[in-house]
Amino acid sequence: MPSDDPNHILEFPGGYTRSVGPVIGRFLSELRDGRLVGVRTRDGRVLVPPTEYDPDTGEDVTDEFVPVGPVGTVTTWSWVARPRKNHPLDRPFAWALVRMDGADTALLHALDLGVFDEGAGPPKFLRTGMRVRPRWRVERSGAIGDIECFQPEVTMITAPTRLEYRLRSGRALDRFLEGVSQGKIIGHRCDVCGQVIVPMKGLCPKDGVPTTQEVELPDTGTVTTFAVNNLPDPRAPEVPFVSAYILLDGAGLTMLALVAGIPADQVRMGMRVKAKWRPREEWGKTMANIRWFEPLDEPDVPFDAIKDYL
Amino acid sequence: MGNACAVIGVGQTAYKTKRLDVSVAGLLREAARRALDDAGLSWKDIDAVVIGKAPDLFEGVMTPEAYLADALGAAGKPIMRVHTAGSVGGSTAVVAASLIQSGVHRRVLTVAWEKQSESNATWALTVNTPYSTSLVVGAGGYFAPHIRAYMRRSGAPPHIGTLVAVKDRRNALKNPYAHLKIPGITREMVESTPMLWEPIRYLETCPSSDGACAMVLASEDAARQAPNPPAWVHGTAMRSEPIFFAGRDTVDPQGGRDCAADVYRQAGISDPRREIDVAEVYVPFSWYEPMWLENLGFCGEGEGWKLTESGATALDGDIPWNASGGVLSSNPIGASGMIRFAEAALQVRGLAGEHQVDGARRALGHAYGGGAQFFAMWIVGSEKP
Numbered sequence: 001m002p003s004d005d006p007n008h009i010l011e012f013p014g015g016y017t018r019s020v021g022p023v024i025g026r027f028l029s030e031l032r033d034g035r036l037v038g039v040r041t042r043d044g045r046v047l048v049p050p051t052e053y054d055p056d057t058g059e060d061v062t063d064e065f066v067p068v069g070p071v072g073t074v075t076t077w078s079w080v081a082r083p084r085k086n087h088p089l090d091r092p093f094a095w096a097l098v099r100m101d102g103a104d105t106a107l108l109h110a111l112d113l114g115v116f117d118e119g120a121g122p123p124k125f126l127r128t129g130m131r132v133r134p135r136w137r138v139e140r141s142g143a144i145g146d147i148e149c150f151q152p153e154v155t156m157i158t159a160p161t162r163l164e165y166r167l168r169s170g171r172a173l174d175r176f177l178e179g180v181s182q183g184k185i186i187g188h189r190c191d192v193c194g195q196v197i198v199p200m201k202g203l204c205p206k207d208g209v210p211t212t213q214e215v216e217l218p219d220t221g222t223v224t225t226f227a228v229n230n231l232p233d234p235r236a237p238e239v240p241f242v243s244a245y246i247l248l249d250g251a252g253l254t255m256l257a258l259v260a261g262i263p264a265d266q267v268r269m270g271m272r273v274k275a276k277w278r279p280r281e282e283w284g285k286t287m288a289n290i291r292w293f294e295p296l297d298e299p300d301v302p303f304d305a306i307k308d309y310l
Numbered sequence: 311m312g313n314a315c316a317v318i319g320v321g322q323t324a325y326k327t328k329r330l331d332v333s334v335a336g337l338l339r340e341a342a343r344r345a346l347d348d349a350g351l352s353w354k355d356i357d358a359v360v361i362g363k364a365p366d367l368f369e370g371v372m373t374p375e376a377y378l379a380d381a382l383g384a385a386g387k388p389i390m391r392v393h394t395a396g397s398v399g400g401s402t403a404v405v406a407a408s409l410i411q412s413g414v415h416r417r418v419l420t421v422a423w424e425k426q427s428e429s430n431a432t433w434a435l436t437v438n439t440p441y442s443t444s445l446v447v448g449a450g451g452y453f454a455p456h457i458r459a460y461m462r463r464s465g466a467p468p469h470i471g472t473l474v475a476v477k478d479r480r481n482a483l484k485n486p487y488a489h490l491k492i493p494g495i496t497r498e499m500v501e502s503t504p505m506l507w508e509p510i511r512y513l514e515t516c517p518s519s520d521g522a523c524a525m526v527l528a529s530e531d532a533a534r535q536a537p538n539p540p541a542w543v544h545g546t547a548m549r550s551e552p553i554f555f556a557g558r559d560t561v562d563p564q565g566g567r568d569c570a571a572d573v574y575r576q577a578g579i580s581d582p583r584r585e586i587d588v589a590e591v592y593v594p595f596s597w598y599e600p601m602w603l604e605n606l607g608f609c610g611e612g613e614g615w616k617l618t619e620s621g622a623t624a625l626d627g628d629i630p631w632n633a634s635g636g637v638l639s640s641n642p643i644g645a646s647g648m649i650r651f652a653e654a655a656l657q658v659r660g661l662a663g664e665h666q667v668d669g670a671r672r673a674l675g676h677a678y679g680g681g682a683q684f685f686a687m688w689i690v691g692s693e694k695p
Binding site for chain 1: 330370436448450451454455456458459462463504505506507508510552554555556557558559560561
C-alpha cells in the first residue's frame with residue numbers, strides 16, 4: 001500500500017464561490033432550517049435534491065417546493081470498509097442512495113450504521129429497502145453537510161437492569177456455611193420424617209416443621225443421576241463437565257455438585273464419590289470450598305439402593 | 311366447579327425466532343385481537359383480563375400487568391398477573407376460568423406470551439445468589455439428570471426420545487403457527503445432532519420462540535351468543551410441590567399425579583387413555599412424553615415409553631399427543647402452557663385445521679414448570695358438562 005501522505009498540495013485560497021440559484025438555494029436554505037424539500041416537475045414528480053430542470057425532459061421545473069421525509073428508503077448502497085480521511089465518517093459506513101418519502105428521486109449521502117472495526121464487512125441489516133433518517137448537525141450553514149449522515153430508524157432500545165441487594169444467608173444456611181468454612185458438612189434431622197436435610201433450611205419442606213437437630217455428615221456419597229453438559233459454563237473447569245446429584249452418606253436428599261477427576265463418559269449412576277476441597281487457606285463461608293466431587297475407589301452402589309432418591 | 315365456563319375465542323401469533331417488528335404490547339395485542347375476532351367481540355365486551363408470563367428475569371419486564379393494562383383494553387377493569395414459572399400459561403387460563411366459574415365475570419380475556427429473542431432464559435435460570443450452589447445450566451441442564459433417571463428406572467431403549475422429537479416436528483408441519491418446521495425430519499437426523507446436556511440431544515430440545523396466545527372465556531349465557539362453537543371447561547386443577555425435599559420423586563412428581571387425579575375427577579374421567587381423545591401436554595424435551603404418559607395415568611409406571619414406541623401418541627394413534635407440534639416445535643415460554651390449553655380447546659371446537667383429530671370431543675391441556683414442581687391442567691369438551 002503506498003503512503004496516503006501527499007507530496008504536493010494544490011488548494012484554491014478560501015475555496016471557490018458558487019451561486020446556487022433559486023432552486024438549489026431554496027433547498028439549501030431549507031436544509032439550514034433543518035428541513036428537506038424537493039421541487040415538483042411539470043409532470044408532477046418531486047426531485048430531491050432539486051434541480052432547475054427536469055433531468056428527463058429538459059423542461060423547467062415548477063416553482064412548487066414540497067416537504068419530503070422525514071424518513072427515506074435506501075435504494076442502493078456501497079459499503080466503505082476503510083474510510084479515507086476526507087470521508088464524512090471515520091469508521092466503516094455505507095454510501096447510500098436515499099429516496100425520501102414523498103420524493104421520486106434519491107439523494108446520495110453517508111449512512112452510519114454504528115461502530116465497526118476498520119475493514120469490517122457490511123452488517124446483515126444493511127439492505128436495500130432499509131428505512132433511514134437524517135442526523136442533523138446542530139450548527140448548520142446551508143450545505144448538504146448540514147445533514148451529518150443518515151442513520152437507521154430506531155428499532156430497538158436497551159434497558160439496563162441492575163438491582164443491588166444486601167443478602168443474608170439466614171440462620172440455618174449461615175450455620176451450614178460456618179460448618180463448610182471449617183471443612184464440615186452439617187445437616188438437620190427432621191423430627192417427623194427422620195430424614196437428614198442438607199444443606200439445611202431450618203425446616204422440613206415435606207413435613208412443614210422447623211428443624212434444629214444438627215447432624216454432621218461425611219464428605220462422601222453416591223451419584224444418583226447426572227447430566228453431561230456440553231455447553232460451557234464459567235463455574236465448570238472444562239467442557240464437557242458433569243453436574244450430578246450426590247446423596248451424601250446419611251443424607252435424606254441429594255445435592256447438586258460438579259463431578260471431576262474422571263472422564264465424563266465414565267461417570268455412572270451409583271458411583272461412589274468424595275468431596276475435593278480447595279486448599280484450606282482458601283476456605284471461606286461458601287460452598288465453593290468444595291471444588292467438586294471425585295470418584296472413590298469403591299464398588300458402585302446397586303441401583304435399588306438409590307432408586308428412591310431420584 | 312361452579313358455573314359453566316367455555317372458551318369462545320382463541321388467538322395465536324405465529325411463533326418465530328424473532329418478532330422484531332412488534333413491541334411486547336404489540337405482540338400481545340395481535341393474539342388478543344385474533345381471540346376477540348374468533349369470539350365476535352371487541353375490547354369493550356371484556357370484563358377482566360388475566361395475563362401470564364415467565365419469571366421477570368427472563369425478559370426483565372417487572373410488573374407487566376401495570377405496563378400492559380391499557381394495551382389490553384383493561385383501563386377501568388380488573389387485570390391480574392399469574393406467576394407459576396413454565397406452567398404459567400396453563401395456570402393463567404385456570405385463574406381466568408375461575409373468574410367465570412365463580413360467577414364474578416361473564417367474559418374474561420386471558421393472554422400469555424414470551425419474547426425470547428429479547429429474553430435470556432438460560433441466564434435467568436442459572437444466575438446465582440451468593441449462598442446458593444446452583445450448577446444448573448439452563449432448563450436442559452436441570453432436566454437431563456431426571457431424564458437419565460427415568461431411562462434407567464423404566465428400562466426404556468435410547469431411541470424413544472428421538473421418536474417423540476420426530477413425531478412432534480411432523481405434526482408441526484400441519485400447524486401454520488408452529489415455529490420449527492423441518493420437512494423430512496427423520497430419526498437419523500435427530501440422532502446426528504449433538505448432545506447438549508447428555509442424554510438430551512439438540513433436536514430433542516424445544517426452540518426459543520417469540521409469540522403470544524390468547525383466549526376469551528365466557529359464562530354459559532355469553533357462550534350461547536358466540537358465533538363459533540365453544541369448548542366447555544370440564545375441569546381445572548393446579549398443584550405444586552417444593553423443589554427439594556427428602557423422598558421427592560422428581561421423575562414422577564406427586565404434584566403432577568395429584569393434579570391429574572383432581573382434574574379427571576371433576577371431568578368424570580376414570581381411564582384417561584380411553585376417555586380423552588387428544589392431549590396437548592407440555593413436552594419441552596422429548597423424553598418428557600413417556601414420563602408424563604405415566605405421571606398422567608395414561609399407562610402404568612414404566613410403560614410410557616412402550617406407548618410412545620407403539621405409535622399410540624401419533625396423530626393417527628388412539629391417543630394423539632401434541633397434534634399441534636407441541637412445545638418441541640414452538641416455545642414462547644410464558645405462552646407455552648396456554649398454547650396447550652388453547653390447542654386442546656381448538657380440537658374440541660373442531661377448529662384445529664390440518665392437525666385436527668377427527669371427532670375429538672374431549673381434550674386435555676397440560677402445563678408444568680419450575681423443577682417439574684408446578685402443574686396446571688384442564689379438560690375441555692365439545693359438550694357442556
